[in-house]
Amino acid sequence: MGIPGLCFLLLLPFSSVLVSTTSIDASFSSDEQERDRVHQLPGQDFNVSFAHYSGYVTVNEESGRALFYWFFEAQEDPQSKPLVLWLNGGPGCSSIAYGVAEEIGPFHVNPDGKSVYLNPYSWNQVANVLFLDSPVGVGYSYTNNSNDLLSNGDQRTAGDSLVFLNNWLQRFPQYKGREFYLTGESYAGHYVPQLAQAIYQSNNLTGEKSINLIGYMVGNALTDDYHDHIGVFQFMWTSGLISDQTYNLSNLYCDSQSFIHTSRSLGNIDPYSIFTPTCSATSILSRNKVLKKLRSVNRIKGGYDPCTENHSTVYFNLPEVQKALHVNPAFAPSHWDTCSDLVSVHWKDSPTSMLSVYRELIDVGLRIWMFSGDTDAVIPVTSTRHSIISLGLPSLGRYRAWYNNGQVGGSTQLYKGLTFVTVRGAGHEVPLHKPDLALVLFKSFLADDAMPTSSSMVADY
Template sequence: MKAIKNWKIRKIPFLKGPWPLLRVPNQGKKEGLDRGRMVTESRRLAVLYLLFFAAFPSDVTAASAFERQLQSRVTALPGQSFNVSFAHYSGYVTVNKEAGRALFYWFFEATEDPASKPLVLWLNGGPGCSSIAYGLAEELGPFHVKADGKSLYPNPYSWNQVANILFLDSPVGVGFSYANNSQDVVTNGDKRTAQDSLAFLKNWFKLFPQYRGREFYLTGESYAGHYVPQLAQAIVRSQKLTGEKSINLKGYMVGNALTDDYHDHYGVFHFMWTAGLISDQTYKLLNIFCDFQSFVHTSSACERILDIADKELGNIDPYSIFTPSCTANVTLSRNKLLKRRHSLGIIGEKYDPCTEKHSTVYFNLPEVQKALHVNPAYAPKKWETCSDAVNENWKDSESSVLHIYHELISQGLRIWIFSGDTDAVIPVASTRYNVNALKLPTVTPWHAWYDDGQVGGWTQAYKGLTFVTVRGAGHEVPLHQPKLALVLFKSFLSGRPMPTLTELNVPM
C-alpha cells in the first residue's frame, strides 16, 4: 500500500589570547540578553578556553578547533524571543574530501554543567529524512516551530536537559547535507551511510576535542533502526583495528525501529488487522505476497496489495492512528499527505497536526539558513523534511540487523529498544517479534512502568537488552508523549530500570 510503500521509515583569525573572547558576538540587548547574561557567558567562554589549552597546552590543532567552534556558534535564531542557558553550534563536517561529501549537524550543549553530561547522537530515518526536521524541530530538541513558520517556542521536555545532544542530517542529500557530485545523492545505501557517519564522528571530535573520551550514546528512530546499530558496529570494529578510543561508545537506543524485514512486515500486518484497519482478505494477501519482501525494495505483486490496504486505511495518520491527520492542502498526493507529521503540542501551544509544514517554512527562510551557517553554494533550492531522491534511489538495505545485536551485546554495550504503541508504520508487534527472535534470557519479566502514578507503558529486561513500550505514543515517541520520552531517556542514560509505581522518576 502506498501508506506503507511510501512511508519514510524515518525522518575568525586565530585569537592570540583569551581576553578577546570575552566579547560575545551578536548577543546583546538586541537579542533579549541582559548584561548579567553577557557576563555569565563571557566567563563560560573564558573557562572553556582555559580548559581547552590546559588539555592541549601546545597543540596548534586544538587552537584551530577552538577557533572553528567559535565560528560555528549559533548566536541568535530568527523568531527566538526567549533566552536559553546553553550554547549551540551548527555547520558542516566533511566526510569525504575526494567526493566532496559533507554532513550538516546541529549540536546543543546540556542546559546545565555540560562538562559532566554524556554526549548523545540522534538520527532520524527515511531513508532520506532530516534529523533537524523531526528529531530536533518537533520531537526532543530545545526549539520547536510555531504555526506561523517564522517563530520558535521552547520545548520543556528537551533531552538536552540531561545530555549534550548532537543532531545529524545523514546521508548526503538529506536536509542541508550535500555532495559535490550529484550522483552521490542517488547512490546512497546502508554501507556508505555507516562509513560516512563514522567519518563524521571522527572529524567532529577533532572540531570538539573536549568531548573526546566522553561517554557517548547513539539514539534514533524508524530507519535509524538500521543506521544506529550499523554505526555502532562500525565504531566498535574500527576501534578494534586502530586501537583509537576517542569515541567512547557506551550503548545505543532505538525506537519504532526497522530491524528485520520479515518480522517487521509480519508485525505491521498483524497490528493493522487487529486494530481493525484492514480487511481479513487484505491481511491474508499481505502475508502471502509481502512477508518476505524488503521494506525498501518491494516487488510489484506486493505493491498491488499495499495499494489496496492503503485505500482501506482511509485518511488516517499511520504514524499515530488515534490522533487527527493533517488535512491542510487536501489536494496533495497521498504520498505527500502521508509524509506529514502531527503534534500533540506542548504546554501553552495549541494542538496542531501539521507541524512538518511549519518547519518547511522556517528552514527555507534565508535568515535562518544564514544563522545556521548553511553553505550558500550548496544550499538546496528548496529545503525539504525528506528527500524523495534519496529514498527512491536507496541502494543496499540489510534485510536484518539482528546479527548486529548479537555482535554488540557480546561487547557489553547498553542496548535499549522502545516502541510507541499507536504506530502502524513499525508497530509494537513488529518490535516484539524482533526481540523474541533474539532469543535472549529474561532478567526481569514483563511489567508496567509508571510516571506520576500513571502507567507510562510496559517493559521487560533481557540479558543484554531492555525493551520498553510507551503508552499512547505513535511513531515519534518524543513528539506524541514528550514527558514520558524524557523519563525513558533518563532511565536509559542512567542504566536503571524504568520507574515502578513506588519509585520516583529517575534522578540525574
C-alpha cells in the same frame, strides 16, 4: 518521517561496515568551533542558558561530501554530561526537521513558520545532544559530486557518519572520551546499530577511544524485514484497520497491490499515529488561533499538533534562518524539505535484517534499548516484539507496567543484553506524541535504570 511504505524492499546484502580510511582533518581548531556558534535564531524572543553550534563537517575531500550538524550543549553543567547523537531515518529524512524541530530538540517551530518556542521536554536537559543530517542530499548536507546523490546506501552512510564523528571531535575536543550514546528512530533502526558496529570495529582496530561508545537506543525501528512485515499486518488487523481477507492475503505474500488495498482500508488516518488527527487546513487554522490567544509562545506545552512538519518546511526555507545556522549559500538547497525523495529512491544497499548486528553488539556488552510507541502502524510494537523474540534472549524478571506521575506510561521487559520499553499512546515519533514520557525513557536509558515502578504495580505472568 521515514519508511515511506509498509512493505520493505529486499535490497542488496549487507556485510560488516568497513572502517573508513579517510584521514581526519587535523586543522580543526577552537576558532572553527566558535565560527559554528549560533547566537540567535530568527523568531527567538527568549534567552537560553546553553550554547549551540551548527555547520558542516567534510567527510570525503575527494568528492566534497559534507554533512550538516546542529549541536546543543546540556542546559546545565555540560562538562559532566554524556554526548548523544540523534539520527532520523527515511532513508533520506532530516534530523533537523524531525529530531530538533518537533521531537527532542530545545527549539520547536511555531505554526506561523517564522518563530520558535522552547521545548520543555528537550533532551539537552540531561545530555549534550548532536543532530546529524545524513547522508548527503538530506537537509542541508551536500556533495560536489552529483553521483553521490544517486549512490547512497547503508554502508557508505555508516562510514561517512564515523568519519563525521572523528572529525567533529577534532573540532570539539572537549568531548573526546566522553560517554557516548547513539539514538534515533525508524530507518535509524539501520543507521544506529550499523554505526555502533563501525565504531566498535574501529576502536578495536586502532585502539583509539575518542568515541567512548557505551550503548544505543532505537525507537519504532526498522529491524528485520520478515518480522516487521508480520508485525505490521498483525497490528493492523488487531486494531481493526484491515479486513480478514486483507490480513489473510498478507500472510501469503507482500506486493504493491496488497498495500494499495490496505491503504484504501485504512481511510484518511495517519498510519504513523492511528488515533491522532491528520494535518488539514482546519487543524492549521485551529492551531494558529491557539497561538494568538497565548501571551507567550513559550507557553505552548500541551496538545498534539499534526502539522509540525509543515511549520518546519516554512521555517528552514527562510534565508535568515539558513544564515543564522551557517548554511553555505553556494550549496543551500533550492528548496529545503524534511525528506529527500531523490535519496530514498536511489538507495543502493539495505540489509534485510539487523539481527546479526544486534547479536554481535549484545555479545560485546553494549547497552541496548528498544522502545516502541504503541499506536504506530508503520513499524508497530508487534514488529519490534517479533524481532526481539527471534534473538532468543533470556528474560530477566517479568513483563510489567512502568509509571509516570502515577499513570501507566507503558510496559517494559528486561532481557539479558537488551531492554524493551513501550510508550503508551505514542505513535511512530514517540517524543512528538508523548514528550514527557520520552524524556523519562531517555533518563532511564542514560542511567541504565529500570523504568519507574509503582507500589500498585501488578506483574504480567
